[in-house]
Amino acid sequence: MSSVFDLAPIAAASNGGNNDPHLPQPRFVGMPQRPSKMPYEKYIAYDKQVPFSYPQRTWPDKKLQRAPRWCSVDLRDGNQSLVNPMDSARKLRFWNLLVSMGYKEIEVGFPSASETDYDFIRMLIERQLIPDDVTIAVLTQAREHLIRKTYEALRGCKRAIVHFYNSTSVLQREVVFRKDKDGIKQLATDAARLCKELETEAEGIDISYEYSPESFTGTEPEFALEVCDAVVDVIQPTAEHPMIINIPATVEMTTPNVFADQIEFLHKNLKNRDAIVLSLHPHNDEGMAIAATELALLAGADRVEGCLFGNGERTGNVDLCTLGLNLLVQGIDPQIDFSNLHEVRKIVEYCNQVVLSERHPYIGNFVFTAFSGSHQDAIKKGMEAREVAAGLQGADLDTFLWQVPYLPIDPKDVGGSYEAVIRVNSQSGKGGMAYLLKTNHNLDLPKRLQIEFDKIVQKYADETKREVKDEDIWRLFKDEYLPVEESGNHPALADSHDDSLNRWGRFRLLGANIMSGESSSDTVIKIKIEDNGFPHEDVEPHVQELSGIGNGPIAAFVNAISVLGVTVSVLDYAEHALSSGGDAVAASYVECQIGDDSNPQIIWGVGIDSSITTSSLKAILSAVNRTMR
Numbered sequence: 114m115s116s117v118f119d120l121a122p123i124a125a126a127s128n129g130g131n132n133d134p135h136l137p138q139p140r141f142v143g144m145p146q147r148p149s150k151m152p153y154e155k156y157i158a159y160d161k162q163v164p165f166s167y168p169q170r171t172w173p174d175k176k177l178q179r180a181p182r183w184c185s186v187d188l189r190d191g192n193q194s195l196v197n198p199m200d201s202a203r204k205l206r207f208w209n210l211l212v213s214m215g216y217k218e219i220e221v222g223f224p225s226a227s228e229t230d231y232d233f234i235r236m237l238i239e240r241q242l243i244p245d246d247v248t249i250a251v252l253t254q255a256r257e258h259l260i261r262k263t264y265e266a267l268r269g270c271k272r273a274i275v276h277f278y279n280s281t282s283v284l285q286r287e288v289v290f291r292k293d294k295d296g297i298k299q300l301a302t303d304a305a306r307l308c309k310e311l312e313t314e315a316e317g318i319d320i321s322y323e324y325s326p327e328s329f330t331g332t333e334p335e336f337a338l339e340v341c342d343a344v345v346d347v348i349q350p351t352a353e354h355p356m357i358i359n360i361p362a363t364v365e366m367t368t369p370n371v372f373a374d375q376i377e378f379l380h381k382n383l384k385n386r387d388a389i390v391l392s393l394h395p396h397n398d399e400g401m402a403i404a405a406t407e408l409a410l411l412a413g414a415d416r417v418e419g420c421l422f423g424n425g426e427r428t429g430n431v432d433l434c435t436l437g438l439n440l441l442v443q444g445i446d447p448q449i450d451f452s453n454l455h456e457v458r459k460i461v462e463y464c465n466q467v468v469l470s471e472r473h474p475y476i477g478n479f480v481f482t483a484f485s486g487s488h489q490d491a492i493k494k495g496m497e498a499r500e501v502a503a504g505l506q507g508a509d510l511d512t513f514l515w516q517v518p519y520l521p522i523d524p525k526d527v528g529g530s531y532e533a534v535i536r537v538n539s540q541s542g543k544g545g546m547a548y549l550l551k552t553n554h555n556l557d558l559p560k561r562l563q564i565e566f567d568k569i570v571q572k573y574a575d576e577t578k579r580e581v582k583d584e585d586i587w588r589l590f591k592d593e594y595l596p597v598e599e600s601g602n603h604p605a606l607a608d609s610h611d612d613s614l615n616r617w618g619r620f621r622l623l624g625a626n627i628m629s630g631e632s633s634s635d636t637v638i639k640i641k642i643e644d645n646g647f648p649h650e651d652v653e654p655h656v657q658e659l660s661g662i663g664n665g666p667i668a669a670f671v672n673a674i675s676v677l678g679v680t681v682s683v684l685d686y687a688e689h690a691l692s693s694g695g696d697a698v699a700a701s702y703v704e705c706q707i708g709d710d711s712n713p714q715i716i717w718g719v720g721i722d723s724s725i726t727t728s729s730l731k732a733i734l735s736a737v738n739r740t741m742r
């Protein structure tokens with residue numbers, strides 16, 4: 114009998130395909146490939162172990178149209194991968210979670226393997242914890258004593274899926290079972306026969322069957338088909354009472370396109386296809402379980418087994434949350450409630466005692482966060498444009514079309530917030546800092562002010578070499594532009610009594626009285642200004658009363674402060690309300706040229722006040738103060 118190890122010379126001779134002059138060569142211009150240190154001759158290409166070709170494939174032209182039938186195997190495959198498998202309390206917590214999310218088929222354990230699994234299943238049945246629209250599945254090896262024990266566990270259950278399996282792979286036939294193909298097929302059909310026999314004794318239980326040619330990915334697809342057909346012949350499913358043929362990528366061994374070809378081959382060739390639910394059970398050994406599952410669904414599969422967040426043996430089972438949310442973002446109803454995914458995560462982490470990665474799709478701590486400048490800029494603009502578009506269409510923002518660069522999903526749809534969307538570090542640009550000031554402090558900085566302030570944030574980020582948190586940005590902003598502001602009655606500055614701020618600004622506006630003349634060109638202003646001397650140590654702090662006249666309050670103010678020795682021209686001006694209602698507060702931003710034409714400084718100032726005019730005057734003083742820092 115030939116052995117899997119007979120392939121060793123073929124592997125050694127044929128691997129390292131890039132060195133084969135007959136194969137198309139990758140274009141490593143000016144960079145010839147040389148053998149690396151890695152022992153690639155120890156491994157063999159999948160198509161040399163299990164040759165398979167299916168040029169009739171049609172899946173590449175298909176599109177996903179609807180959610181498949183989902184089955185969670187968290188309480189079985191997920192559980193068998195844990196350092197400390199779940200006790201009944203944790204299993205029950207997980208069960209309740211799965212039911213609340215809307216899973217209708219749940220594999221609850223391997224009752225013949227452990228007392229905990231057996232007792233848990235008994236508890237679900239005896240305490241009538243299985244909702245009418247939920248079906249439990251139980252797994253067993255295709256071995257007589259284990260199958261008998263499985264049926265025993267199901268006593269009193271209304272409806273269940275008995276899932277039996279045996280490995281069919283070339284490798285396991287040789288090294289585990291030491292059986293030929295017929296012997297392996299017989300394992301499966303004997304088990305199917307025993308199940309049918311025990312079913313007659315299992316009165317009152319609506320039993321359906323699931324068979325898995327385990328290690329399918331190491332099996333010749335034609336042989337897997339033969340075994341599945343033989344099992345189907347014994348079980349005799351009908352369209353009204355179908356059986357599940359579950360195809361496991363027990364170990365992921367190929368690229369997803371090969372798996373999809375194999376599934377399409379089974380889909381087109383399985384006997385009695387109308388009576389069969391073609392199911393997938395992908396693992397993630399090569400990191401492609403999601404892709405493999407999605408392509409295999411295009412290829413004709415009807416059902417998917419997996420675990421929440423991809424828990425499971427080794428690298429995990431396929432992640433049911435990612436699969437479901439991938440459908441959602443294509444506009445397809447996933448049929449599962451992911452709206453509180455953060456709570457789901459907490460329960461799953463508690464039950465599995467496995468912590469999710471920061472980058473885990475849709476739920477990791479960083480997956481809705483942009484640190485880099487161009488991403489932040491695009492997100493900020495995208496959010497704003499969407500808000501404007503929804504407003505123009507009179508649409509509800511919560512359900513309005515989601516089109517935001519770099520964010521494939523609205524974090525709110527999975528129970529998150531926009532809080533972490535933008536975080537600032539040395540890789541960030543002005544957009545990130547501007548977004549945080551706008552979102553958290555209602556300050557909508559004009560573009561050139563963003564550029565100016567960003568240099569300060571960037572310097573801080575480079576110096577500290579760490580993330581610049583919102584509170585850091587706010588402190589830097591107040592320090593730079595609002596060094597003499599008191600919180601007064603301005604809620605926007607409620608935290609301005611910040612001991613860490615060194616109040617360095619020289620001038621502070623204490624009051625302004627504006628009188629408009631008959632024409633706008635003769636506005637008169639009287640102001641009271643505190644001069645604390647900074648940075649001139651010889652100037653004693655004192656209060657000055659000044660007056661000026663001009664074409665509107667700003668011009669009159671500029672005229673009034675000229676006696677302080679400052680020449681100001683206002684180049685640009687913007688203002689907005691920070692809040693609405695009677696106690697509204699306004700922010701003003703002015704870009705000033707300070708100094709005469711021979712030595713001008715172009716600099717921004719910011720003012721916040723309950724009076725919009727006063728806020729603009731404060732903004733001018735803010736700019737003046739900054740030139741003296």
Ligand SMILES: CC(=O)SCCNC(=O)CCNC(=O)[C@H](O)C(C)(C)COP(=O)(O)OP(=O)(O)OC[C@H]1O[C@@H](n2cnc3c(N)ncnc32)[C@H](O)[C@@H]1OP(=O)(O)O
Nearest residue numbers: 193223225226227254255256278279280289290300327363
């Ligand atoms: C890919 C998957 O996830 S499959 C599910 C795997 N899950 C588990 O194994 C978790 C629970 N399993 C267990 O607790 C145990 O394995 C049990 C209780 C099921 C069986 O335990 P044991 O009988 O002690 O032995 P063990 O698991 O080592 O079984 C090995 C024997 O079963 C045979 N065997 C393994 N799988 C199968 C199968 N599907 N069908 C028939 N025989 C099988 C092996 O050939 C081997 O036979 P041998 O003893 O004659 O050499």
Ligand SMILES: CC(C)C(=O)C(=O)O
Nearest residue numbers: 278325327361363394
């Ligand atoms: C029993 C089967 C479906 C399995 O868990 C696997 O092959 O991974």
